[in-house]
Amino acid sequence: xxxxxxxxxxxxxxxxxxxxxxxxxxxxxxxxxxxxxxxxxxxxxxxxxxxxxxxxxxxxxxxxxxxxxxxxxxxxxxxxxxxxxxxxxxxxxxxxxxxxxxxxxxxxxxxxxxxxxxxxxxxxxxxxxxxxxxxxxxxxxxxxxxxxxxxxxxxxxxxxxxxxxxxxxxxxxxxxxxxxxxxxxxxxxxxxxxxxxxxxxxxxxxxxxxxxxxxxxxxxxxxxxxxxxxxxxxxxxxxxxxxxxxxxxxxxxxxxxxxxxxxxxxxxxxxxxxxxxxxxxxxxxxxxxxxxxxxxxxxxxxxxxxxxxxxxxxxxxxxxxxxxxxxxxxxxxxxxxxxxxx
Amino acid sequence: xxxxxxxxxxxxxxxxxxxxxxxxxxxxxxxxxxxxxxxxxxxxxxxxxxxxxxxxxxxxxxxxxxxxxxxxxxxxxxxxxxxxxxxxxxxxxxxxxxxxxxxxxxxxxxxxxxxxxxxxxxxxxxxxxxxxxxxxxxxxxxxxxxxxxxxxxxxxxxxxxxxxxxxxxxxxxxxxxxxxxxxxxxxxxxxxxxxxxxxxxxxxxxxxxxxxxxxxxxxxxxxxxxxxxxxxxxxxxxxxxxxxxxxxxxxxxxxxxxxxxxxxxxxxxxxxxxxxxxxxxxxxxxxxxxxxxxxxxxxxxxxxxxxxxxxxxxxxxxxx
Numbered sequence: 205x206x207x208x209x210x211x212x213x214x215x216x217x218x219x220x221x222x223x224x225x226x227x228x229x230x231x232x233x234x235x236x237x238x239x240x241x242x243x244x245x246x247x248x249x250x251x252x253x254x255x256x257x258x259x260x261x262x263x264x265x266x267x268x269x270x271x272x273x274x275x276x277x278x279x280x281x282x283x284x285x286x287x288x289x290x291x292x293x294x295x296x297x298x299x300x301x302x303x304x305x306x307x308x309x310x311x312x313x314x315x316x317x318x319x320x321x322x323x324x325x326x327x328x329x330x331x332x333x334x335x336x337x338x339x340x341x342x343x344x345x346x347x348x349x350x351x352x353x354x355x356x357x358x359x360x361x362x363x364x365x366x367x368x369x370x371x372x373x374x375x376x377x378x379x380x381x382x383x384x385x386x387x388x389x390x391x392x393x394x395x396x397x398x399x400x401x402x403x404x405x406x407x408x409x410x411x412x413x414x415x416x417x418x419x420x421x422x423x424x425x426x427x428x429x430x431x432x433x434x435x436x437x438x439x440x441x442x443x444x445x446x447x448x449x450x451x452x453x454x455x456x457x458x459x460x461x462x463x464x465x466x467x468x469x470x471x472x473x474x475x476x477x478x479x480x481x482x483x484x485x486x487x488x489x490x491x492x493x494x495x496x497x498x499x500x501x502x503x504x505x506x507x508x509x510x511x512x513x514x515x516x517x518x519x520x521x522x523x524x525x526x527x528x529x530x531x532x533x534x535x536x537x538x539x540x541x542x543x544x545x546x
Numbered sequence: 547x548x549x550x551x552x553x554x555x556x557x558x559x560x561x562x563x564x565x566x567x568x569x570x571x572x573x574x575x576x577x578x579x580x581x582x583x584x585x586x587x588x589x590x591x592x593x594x595x596x597x598x599x600x601x602x603x604x605x606x607x608x609x610x611x612x613x614x615x616x617x618x619x620x621x622x623x624x625x626x627x628x629x630x631x632x633x634x635x636x637x638x639x640x641x642x643x644x645x646x647x648x649x650x651x652x653x654x655x656x657x658x659x660x661x662x663x664x665x666x667x668x669x670x671x672x673x674x675x676x677x678x679x680x681x682x683x684x685x686x687x688x689x690x691x692x693x694x695x696x697x698x699x700x701x702x703x704x705x706x707x708x709x710x711x712x713x714x715x716x717x718x719x720x721x722x723x724x725x726x727x728x729x730x731x732x733x734x735x736x737x738x739x740x741x742x743x744x745x746x747x748x749x750x751x752x753x754x755x756x757x758x759x760x761x762x763x764x765x766x767x768x769x770x771x772x773x774x775x776x777x778x779x780x781x782x783x784x785x786x787x788x789x790x791x792x793x794x795x796x797x798x799x800x801x802x803x804x805x806x807x808x809x810x811x812x813x814x815x816x817x818x819x820x821x822x823x824x825x826x827x828x829x830x831x832x833x834x835x836x837x838x839x840x841x842x843x844x845x846x847x848x849x850x851x852x853x854x855x856x857x858x859x860x861x862x863x864x865x866x
Contacts, residue, residue: 238813266813292816359703366789366806368608368814391609394814402707402800403789405810412676417705 228257232501232508235263236270236283239370239425240488242523243306244283247516251508258504267370267394274300274491280501282491285370286377286394287470299494301543302469303536304487305512307458307526309426309449310374311436311484315414316341318356323437324349324446327382327475327483330439333360333421334379335386336400341419349440356419363413363422366403368395374486375423378474426454427524441483442475453482454526462531469539485526495544503545510540582832589826591819600826606791608811613823617791619830621801625709625783626776628797629716634769637721638758641728641768646754657726664722672785675715680706680786683714687798702798705788710797712787716779720772727771731764732757763846770842777835780805804831 241264248260265273267284274282275296287302312325329345332338338345342355365372373394380387390396402417404410407428414422415434426449429436438446447453460478461471475483490509496502513536517527528536586593592600596613603614644656684706694700702708735757743753758765780803788800789810804827815821 268814268816271816361703361705366784367810368812370814393609394816395608395811397605397607397609398790401790402705403802403810405784405789409785413707416676416680417707 230258230501230504232258232260232281232505233263233279234260234270234281234283234490235265235273235279236491237267237285237370237488238264239285239308240283240306240525242427243520243525246519246523247508247512250516250519251511254511258508260508266368267373268368270491274493280496280498281505283489284491285486285488286373286392287472287489288491296493298496301492301494301539302489303492303509303539304458304469304528304532305490306517306520306528307454307473307485307487308374309454309482309485309526310371310378310423311426311429311449312421312423312439313411313414313429313434313436314421315416315418316356316358317418319353320435323353324440325437326440327378331379331383331386334362334364334398334400335383335389336362349446358419361417361420362398362401363404363410363417363420364398364401365395365406365410367405367409369406370394370486370488371407371423371425372396374474374484377472377486378484381472381475425524430524439483441481442477443479443481445479447480447482449482449484451521451524451526453480454485455529457481457483457485458487458526458532459529462529462535465532465535467539469536492543494542499545502543506540506543506545510537513537513540582829585825585829585832589822589829592822592826595819596823600823601830604791604793606807608815608817608820611817611819613820615804615823615827615830617793618802618804618807618827619834620793621709621787621791622777622803622805622831622834624801625712625716625787625803626773628709628713629720629776630769630773632713632717633720633724633772636717637724637728637768637772638765640721640725641732642754642758644725645729645732646750646757657729660722660725662722663718664726668719668779668782669785671715671719672782675711675782675786679714680711682706683708683711683798698795699797702794702796705798705800707786707788708796708798708800709787709794712783712801712803713797715782715786716776719779719782720775723775724768724772727768728761728765731761731768734764735760766842766845770838770845773838773842774835777838778805778831780809784809804828804834 241262244262248262252259262283263279267286270279270282270284271288271292273279275292277297288296288300293300312330314323316323326345326349329338329349332345339360340357341360342357346355347353373392376386376390376392376396380390380392390399402413404413404422407424410422410424411428411432411434414420424434428434436449438448440446456478457473457476460476460481461473465471469487469489471487473485473487476485492505492509513528513533517533520527592613600613600615601619602616604616605612605614606617607613640660644653644660648656684704687700687704687706690700739760740753740757743756748756783803784806787803787806789802789806790800791802791807792799794801808824808828808831812821812824815824
């Protein structure tokens with residue numbers, strides 16, 4: 205009994221002493237895409253070191269969940285891998301702004317033991333495979349992309365994501381751009397009605413299935429393929445070059461898009477024009493209300509975004525993301541200034 | 547002092563104990579009703595738009611906003627019943643050996659190991675499935691004779707991933723449950739029954755058959771407990787079943803289950819109709835589980851029929 209009273213007293217005292225300090229720490233909550241989670245958590249922890257009174261929390265619950273929570277105003281900011289649709293923008297209680305934060309890329313991976321990591325794919329061929337029209341490795345379309353390579357007479361097993369994912373969105377977005385047929389029969393979304401193939405859960409699920417299944421072809425994020433030494437192919441860009449995904453080739457895709465960037469940044473940069481561009485690249489976006497109720501948090505979040513777009517970018521390559529080109533950052537800063545902070 | 551205390555607490559018990567426990571018991575009823583209501587509300591758009599056709603069609607196209615869930619229902623039932631078919635003889639074998647035949651020294655460690663199987667997290671079963679079982683199934687398919695591959699049950703390319711792999715993982719997962727409950731049932735068969743059988747000149751095998759017959763209601767309950775677990779299993783199944791919404795009889799074809807599609811697509815379902823369609827799948831999974839439980843109850847009641855409640859007694863804690 206005496207111990208309990210002592211503990212209660214101690215707890216009360218701690219609360220009284222600690223509460224002024226607690227009230228000074230401001231929490232900002234966000235939720236959304238899983239794809240940028242590693243860089244966002246790095247940013248938030250680095251930013252917290254610089255500004256110990258600001259704590260930004262991020263739940264990586266998926267793009268769809270992020271958009272829904274932002275619309276319901278249960279979080280202060282959202283994050284998504286596919287831009288919000290016009291319907292979703294209308295459903296939001298205020299004007300939502302998109303801000304590209306970093307870039308990612310999706311690469312085709314395959315399992316052909318007799319062939320190394322030098323296969324080349326044109327977009328039309330990949331679309332044909334994912335539509336179930338090209339079913340064998342020695343198909344003339346694949347042979348045309350890979351002159352001089354003896355492709356095996358084996359069935360292609362397509363592997364795609366089974367979970368809804370920004371990775372699938374980028375992959376479908378690219379295939380729909382190069383193949384009208386793909387656009388019509390499959391379309392672009394985080395989950396689609398796949399005509400063929402096996403579904404693996406997450407990047408690791410797809411990579412696991414591809415490693416296991418001889419003759420399979422799938423797609424994963426570049427970070428995943430490069431960190432795990434999975435062989436991936438080059439993809440043909442709009443200029444007709446076969447480009448292997450690298451951080452530079454992905455940033456190049458964004459640079460070429462900067463000249464034609466729409467004011468709301470809701471742009472797809474798959475199949476972007478330009479030399480050395482990797483065509484299956486995409487932005488990932490952070491979502492903010494233009495005129496949020498909480499002006500204090502709004503000001504802090506704008507400050508954070510300025511830091512993320514400048515000093516924050518240097519953390520991108522080590523985590524496998526491509527940093528934004530300066531051209532895009534120069535467009536984003538004026539847009540950030542539009543957010544009401546007073 | 548202690549005497550007074552005891553009498554006071556007894557009168558308190560008299561008043562509060564039935565009330566308190568009754569409150570807690572009604573909580574579970576309220577909870578089930580609450581879950582059902584929330585799910586109906588959460589799937590209302592989809593129920594309104596598709597009606598019964600949701601369960602008769604098989605196109606699942608989130609882009610076009612067209613949802614038919616028949617392949618998921620098919621995959622769930624097919625994989626669960628197949629798992630049951632594989633697991634039941636094994637579980638009964640384990641139960642009979644442990645309760646009737648095993649030497650005393652082996653009994654404890656074997657019981658411990660069987661129950662340990664139940665404690666393994668399902669993600670670990672999934673990993674084991676993908677790295678060990680799937681290659682084995684692929685080899686097995688290669689060994690199938692051509693005439694067998696021509697039948698609808700065994701056709702398809704040798705992927706390893708598919709319905710059979712999922713059913714095998716599920717079978718391993720449900721064996722410990724069914725086995726340990728069936729063992730308890732056999733243990734509860736009165737010794738006098740066995741003595742009577744032996745006295746009539748029964749062989750050991752006949753005595754065991756008699757014990758199995760005596761405890762049949764409880765054993766059905768044990769099997770149904772396994773089925774309940776198989777229906778709802780998500781992680782391990784989604785890792786090995788191939789996640790392809792198609793209706794196929796083939797054991798080697800990749801298919802999909804209800805629990806798996808919810809787990810896979812829920813996080814990215816931004817569109818309202820899409821979300822409601824996923825919740826409707828959850829609702830039906832819920833209804834199917836209740837139906838199967840009710841069915842097993844009915845089965846137990848019918849089988850136990852003549853001898854009424856007494857025979858059904860060992861099943862009571864089992865069939866929930």
